[in-house]
Structures are given as C-alpha cells and as structure tokens.
C-alpha cells in the first residue's frame with residue numbers, strides 16, 4: 001500500500017477543515033481528489049506531505065509515518081503545491097539544482113537528474129531561460145520537474161492545471177498521465193473532467209469528509225442504482241413489452257412515447273439485463289436494432305454529493 005490515511009482530522013480554531021477521513025491508495029494508482037472550493041483538499045495534501053501536522057490521525061507513505069518519520073515521508077514524496085511557488089529570477093537549471101540539493105540528491109548524480117527531468121518534462125527548448133520568462137504551462141512543468149527531482153515514489157499535485165489555457169491543460173494532463181505510469185499520484189481538482197481524464201480512481205471530498213470513492217464508472221453506477229437500458233426491437237409477432245417484463249433480471253418496462261417498438265428497461269438491483277434481452281430476441285427471432293445504457297452523468301453525481 002503506497003498511502004494509508006487513518007482518521008485524519010485538521011481543525012483551524014473551531015472549524016474542522018478535514019473531518020476524520022480514512023482511505024488507502026495502492027502503489028501505482030493515479031487518484032483524483034475532487035471537491036468544491038474549501039472542501040479540504042489542500043489541507044489534506046499538506047498533512048500527507050508533512051507541511052502541516054494533523055490535529056488527530058496519521059498517514060503512512062510507503063510504510064513511513066508522518067508523525068514519527070517525517071523526513072522519510074518527505075523523501076518518498078514529490079509535492080507540487082497549489083499556486084506552484086517558484087524562484088522566478090532563477091534560471092531553470094539553477095532552480096532544479098537547488099531543488100535537488102535541498103532534497104538531498106547525491107552531488108554526483110545531480111547533473112544527470114536535471115537532464116532527465118528536463119527531458120521528461122519537455123523543458124529542453126526553454127531550459128536556457130529564467131523562470132519568469134516562461135509561460136504558465138512551462139512554469140507548471142518546472143514545478144513538476146522540481147517535485148520529481150529526487151525520484152520520489154509518490155507525487156502529490158495540488159490543482160496542477162489551474163490557470164492554464166486549454167492547450168496547456170491538455171499538455172500537462174498528458175505529462176501527468178505519463179508520470180502516472182511510473183509513480184503513485186494524487187492530484188486535486190475541483191474540475192470533474194480533469195480527474196476523469198487523468199485518474200484511475202476518484203475520491204470526492206466535501207466539507208472535510210470523503211463522500212465517494214471509486215472509478216468514474218462505479219460512481220456513476222452507484223448513483224444510478226439500477227441499470228437502465230433503451231432497446232429498439234423489430235418483431236413481426238409477439239408482445240415485446242410483456243416478454244421483456246417476463247425476464248428474471250427485469251423490474252420494469254415502459255414503452256417510449258412516439259417511437260414504435262422502443263422501450264426503457266429497468267433492471268432489478270445489482271442485475272444487468274443486456275444478455276437476457278439479446279437471448280430473448282434470438283429465441284423469438286426478433287431483430288435487436290439497438291440497445292444502449294442510459295448513463296448518469298458524472299457531473300450529476302458530483303453535484304448531488306457536494307450540494
């Protein structure tokens with residue numbers, strides 16, 4: 001297990017910004033931490049990265065505890081904080097050298113690490129520039145390069161694409177997906193399409209609590225409850241609606257108004273009727289012209305959970 005978060009709580013005065021959250025992240029997973037403004041995403045990330053002590057609870061990163069082994073945790077983690085603080089008047093290479101030194105990278109290995117990061121983060125064309133001369137997208141690349149300079153196992157990225165233009169967003173997402181092949185990644189965002197595009201799994205946080213945990217697909221299914229299918233069947237004889245209703249997996253069937261031989265089929269809880277509908281059509285020698293699942297939009301899931 002790469003990260004284990006246990007009963008983590010952070011109080012600012014009387015406000016519980018993070019309220020008794022627990023979750024686990026497997027090695028190699030790319031997890032999206034999704035929530036509206038003020039949900040507690042940055043606070044959680046600051047605790048995982050040892051930037052801030054929890055009021056209650058503990059986190060272990062690859063077995064090291066933030067309470068008893070913070071130095072070990074910091075070595076294992078690369079962190080891109082919100083707003084990506086950089087030394088703007090430094091040339092990229094000097095900044096990466098400085099980052100490597102404070103992360104304790106062996107002196108003899110520093111030039112090679114810098115070269116690798118410049119290559120990996122696509123900074124080659126700009127590497128002669130000072131950071132203040134870079135576009136926002138390239139500054140974000142420098143932020144990612146500094147986060148990875150000590151080759152950590154885990155990357156924590158706080159809103160990595162905020163403020164970027166659509167082209168830069170696509171490029172940074174592509175880069176994060178590439179990095180995710182080798183590292184365990186947690187990235188936070190309040191934009192749903194962002195986490196859907198980059199992450200294997202989504203944790204939704206609202207008012208300091210985890211309110212959902214799963215793949216985009218499972219979250220949709222959970223919200224949907226029961227499978228809903230639209231089917232279009234061509235039959236020369238037989239009562240289609242009655243036969244569909246007779247299937248053991250089917251709970252309700254309703255004809256779609258104004259469309260002949262189109263039906264909405266709702267399955268029983270935890271059942272799918274796709275194969276049964278297909279087999280029924282075969283046995284009755286009907287033509288199954290269309291069968292599509294009606295999906296709950298992930299936006300609706302997010303809005304329901306965080307409103």
Ligand SMILES: Nc1ncnc2c1ncn2[C@@H]1O[C@H](COP(=O)(O)OP(=O)(O)OP(=O)(O)O)[C@@H](O)[C@H]1O
Pocket residue numbers: 012017035036037038039040041042043044082190
């Ligand atoms: N240093 C602080 N002192 C007092 N309250 C704080 C502090 N930092 C955050 N908070 C409060 O804690 C809550 C959670 O904030 P946090 O920054 O973790 O949320 P977030 O999900 O990262 O939000 P955003 O998407 O807007 O960055 C908010 O109500 C915020 O006002």
